[in-house]
Amino acid sequence: MWQPIRTAILLFVVMTLLIGIVYPFAVTGLAQLLFPWQAGGSLVKINGGKTVAELVGQPFSEPGYFWGRPSATSSGAYNGAASMGSNLGPTNPALKEAVRRRIIALLTADRENRQLIPVDLVTASGSGLDPHISPAAALYQVPRVAKARGIDSRKIEALVRINIRDRQFGIFGEPTVHVLHLNMALDAMR
Amino acid sequence: MTAHGIFQITTYFIALIAVAIPLGRYMARVYQGEPVFLKGMTGPLEKWIYRHCRINADEEMTWKAYAGRLVIFSVMSCLVVYLLQRLQGFLPLNPHGLPAVPPDLAFNTAVSFVTNTNWQAYSGETTLSFCTQMLGMTVQNFVSAAAGMAVLMAFIRGLKRTLSPTIGNVWVDLTRTILYILLPLSLVLALFLVSQGVVQTLQSPAEVGLLEQAKDGAATAESVQEIRLGPAASQVAIKQLGTNGGGFFNANSAHPLENPTPLSNFLEMLAILLIPVALCITFGRMLGDGRQGWALLAAMMMILIPLLGICLVSEQAGNPSFRQMNVDQSIGALQSGGNMEGKEVRFGIANSALWAAVTTAASSGSVNAMHDSFTPLGGLVPLVLMQLGEIIFGGAGSGLYGMLMFVLITVFIAGLMVGRTPEYLGKKIEAFEIKMAALVILIPAAVVLIGTGVAVVTRPGLAGILNTGPHGFSEILYAFSSAANNNGSAFAGLNANTPFYNLTLGFAMLIGRFGLIIPVLAAAGSLAQKKCVSAGAGTLPTHTPLFVMFLVAVIMLVGALTFVPALALGPIAEHLAWMRS
Numbered sequence A: 001m002w003q004p005i006r007t008a009i010l011l012f013v014v015m016t017l018l019i020g021i022v023y024p025f026a027v028t029g030l031a032q033l034l035f036p037w038q039a040g041g042s043l044v045k046i047n048g049g050k051t052v053a054e055l056v057g058q059p060f061s062e063p064g065y066f067w068g069r070p071s072a073t074s075s076g077a078y079n080g081a082a083s084m085g086s087n088l089g090p091t092n093p094a095l096k097e098a099v100r101r102r103i104i105a106l107l108t109a110d111r112e113n114r115q116l117i118p119v120d121l122v123t124a125s126g127s128g129l130d131p132h133i134s135p136a137a138a139l140y141q142v143p144r145v146a147k148a149r150g151i152d153s154r155k156i157e158a159l160v161r162i163n164i165r166d167r168q169f170g171i172f173g174e175p176t177v178h179v180l181h182l183n184m185a186l187d188a189m190r
Numbered sequence B: 001m002t003a004h005g006i007f008q009i010t011t012y013f014i015a016l017i018a019v020a021i022p023l024g025r026y027m028a029r030v031y032q033g034e035p036v037f038l039k040g041m042t043g044p045l046e047k048w049i050y051r052h053c054r055i056n057a058d059e060e061m062t063w064k065a066y067a068g069r070l071v072i073f074s075v076m077s078c079l080v081v082y083l084l085q086r087l088q089g090f091l092p093l094n095p096h097g098l099p100a101v102p103p104d105l106a107f108n109t110a111v112s113f114v115t116n117t118n119w120q121a122y123s124g125e126t127t128l129s130f131c132t133q134m135l136g137m138t139v140q141n142f143v144s145a146a147a148g149m150a151v152l153m154a155f156i157r158g159l160k161r162t163l164s165p166t167i168g169n170v171w172v173d174l175t176r177t178i179l180y181i182l183l184p185l186s187l188v189l190a191l192f193l194v195s196q197g198v199v200q201t202l203q204s205p206a207e208v209g210l211l212e213q214a215k216d217g218a219a220t221a222e223s224v225q226e227i228r229l230g231p232a233a234s235q236v237a238i239k240q241l242g243t244n245g246g247g248f249f250n251a252n253s254a255h256p257l258e259n260p261t262p263l264s265n266f267l268e269m270l271a272i273l274l275i276p277v278a279l280c281i282t283f284g285r286m287l288g289d290g291r292q293g294w295a296l297l298a299a300m301m302m303i304l305i306p307l308l309g310i311c312l313v314s315e316q317a318g319n320p321s322f323r324q325m326n327v328d329q330s331i332g333a334l335q336s337g338g339n340m341e342g343k344e345v346r347f348g349i350a351n352s353a354l355w356a357a358v359t360t361a362a363s364s365g366s367v368n369a370m371h372d373s374f375t376p377l378g379g380l381v382p383l384v385l386m387q388l389g390e391i392i393f394g395g396a397g398s399g400l401y402g403m404l405m406f407v408l409i410t411v412f413i414a415g416l417m418v419g420r421t422p423e424y425l426g427k428k429i430e431a432f433e434i435k436m437a438a439l440v441i442l443i444p445a446a447v448v449l450i451g452t453g454v455a456v457v458t459r460p461g462l463a464g465i466l467n468t469g470p471h472g473f474s475e476i477l478y479a480f481s482s483a484a485n486n487n488g489s490a491f492a493g494l495n496a497n498t499p500f501y502n503l504t505l506g507f508a509m510l511i512g513r514f515g516l517i518i519p520v521l522a523a524a525g526s527l528a529q530k531k532c533v534s535a536g537a538g539t540l541p542t543h544t545p546l547f548v549m550f551l552v553a554v555i556m557l558v559g560a561l562t563f564v565p566a567l568a569l570g571p572i573a574e575h576l577a578w579m580r581s
Helices: A002-034 A093-109 A135-140 A142-149 A153-162 A179-187 B003-031 B039-052 B063-090 B103-114 B130-160 B170-196 B212-216 B233-241 B262-286 B290-317 B320-325 B348-361 B376-387 B398-418 B431-457 B459-463 B470-484 B499-528 B545-580
Strands: A043-045 A051-053 A176-178 B206-209 B224-227
Touching (some): A002 B039, A002 B063, A002 B170, A002 B233, A051 B206, A135 A153, A176 A179, B003 B262, B003 B290, B039 B170, B063 B103, B063 B170, B063 B499, B103 B499, B130 B170, B130 B233, B130 B262, B130 B398, B130 B499, B170 B233, B262 B290, B262 B398, B290 B348, B290 B376, B290 B398, B290 B545, B320 B545, B348 B376, B376 B470, B376 B545, B398 B499, B398 B545, B431 B470, B431 B499, B431 B545, B459 B499, B470 B545
Antiparallel strands (some): A043 A051, B206 B224
């Protein structure tokens, strides 16, 4: 009885040292050596000395910027300290209501827009930190951004088209537009 | 559905089989003690561990000794993980200054990781320190997966050996699994994931500027975004490979720092099914008849693929109640369309549906989209895959030993039909083995149904529901299906961090793990003692398409008889009501 317990304790201690300490620190060391930028959260310095995170979405609500996915994170949208989705079920009236509110916000900011609204622009992402929207969702917002900025909408549309990222290696995932990149490019236009 | 979605899914399955075959052969060599290329590096470490822990690698154990030691090891693991959470406030590597985890949640989480379930009633980035994540969660991700694979090896030895009182050495099985299989694979995968942007750092949090607020001048609380980082890649790699599934962050693999790109998504999905698929190959190899492994693999695929199809079609169809609202859910070159609530744009519908099916076929339970927001039939698919008993690939090791119990039942039923004593791989299947197999099938099913039943008639059970109506019932049914079958994914709207759910689901996970391991090992012990009968004219071959079909039919029949009434109250009722409105 006592002998298996002793072996279990010894093996547990050894495995904890190996897997709980040596392994994560080895991965951290190798990662910092091989991919220091990615391992540290893919942070980028932009003009004006600010640092932004390449992979984590940011909230946008001014008409002159492209808006990202609605975010369901607690204590404010795009809370990078508490990722979450809305978890609203498909038949929940609260979901329909949330979508309706988002549609009203989009139409209030751009009254003449009669296009169908791309679904990803009115539904919350899984993480609440989705950095992308679909190309359709970016093109939908072109008239509003153009008007707010007083720039010809054809120029804005051209900018969106440049910022469409195809599937990774042409195979994986879906075509996307990186909202932060697009907005930074917008700011750089003038 | 698009051609491109189907193309991605086909690519996935081809890549999966292509990687699993060599890994399966490699694992067979490892478990049979044959030389492998890693021996030069890990061999001395393995010997050092045996010497240091006073393990006699040649010692053989009876099934009772094997099971007893595994239980002792698991109980100790539970205690340590519990204490780490309770004491994390006093321990190092706690940059976010997180306090002790409350006792009921700490119990639930300890059980969850030790049983390879990884049900998470907590949110990773706001509850656990890096110390707890590394010493608690990462360690259990390895050892719980290794435990499942060890039990499978014991069962295979039970089939192979004749007139033997023993089924192997649990310490050796655990050590070899970790050193030769899980650790090297995790190291490689973790680095691949970091290259895609999965974080691996002890510096956290990062404060970054918000572009929109930048022009307002002075930096205020609103102009800064706090992003929690951490040693995620090392844990994410094993969470996928070991069919654990517990996320470093709350949003699991939907989080852009846990699964940043479509390629990382592809690799993580490969990792989820890699070991369960490869073990089918290992099984065939070790028994000297590869066809036996392929037959099981075929049966699993025959159930997975149609269910995946249902999930994909219904997620792509989108939400009918948005149609009158001028929302465009159609699929095209510029958007993936469909039901995008709870999904990420970079993955779209095809990769989210594929992940949902794969993660619940395997007992991973990691998610890259929120299952609670799936359409009724889209959400039915993960629910059914768990309820079938986590045997369609299932957990590392545990999936295949669960499947083998169904095989025993199937040969038994076939034997009854023709009035012969059933046998499998030369072993007579008698009353004892059938009793054990029946326990393995009935125990989790009973826990799911009784647990759900109790929760829906008690106030604390009902208090956790987020979505009302049939969907709320689905949330509870999903929670108990996930816990009792050691999956770990959730309809996460359910507020499960209450004493009621932490305790009931905690016990569901314990019963769902050890209530299965013990009968499986008992069956292994009984089979090992039997002599081998040579195949005769009346022997049912277990590698033919006929047998595969029969096995699938038995699995689906048992699943349907057990769960259709419950499913009718949840997702099916929701779907019918949805179609009418």
